[in-house]
Amino acid sequence: MGKTSTIDKLQAALSRLQEAEDALASLDAARELRELADSIELTQVRAARDQGVAWSKIGKLYGLTKQGAQQRFRQHLEPAPDAG
Template sequence: MAGRATSKQVRHALEAYESAHDPMDALSAARQLKEAAEALELAAVAELRHQGGTWVQIGTVYGTTKQGAQQRFRASLPHK
């Protein structure tokens, strides 16, 4: 499954957020969590596309069109 290392980063960032002792540490952990979650999302999209998933399927998940999904993710995916 895509993004195993990235899912570990999400868990680590979430743990850092939950254990933050002050607002600055919480903010830093929240930023790390957001970045790790975005990387996990992109890895999942890339894996779905690699396995033959369509842009229509991805668009459905996000409540958008095929074109909306392509605009959101295509430029960030590894090129074949």
């Protein structure tokens, strides 16, 4: 059994949203879509930084300053400090 790709998960969540028969099912699908989109966004920010893209350029895409982009993304990209 293969690993489900993010694209497959997005398509499944979109289908659930379209087929939802009540507000709670729609909300759950929308929540999942947002979580997947957040994950994709962080992966792409990490990839951009790994390729040497400056924080100022990332910030510009979001209408932020360099510092604004760092504040928005840096904490999600840095590894957690060791517990020991």
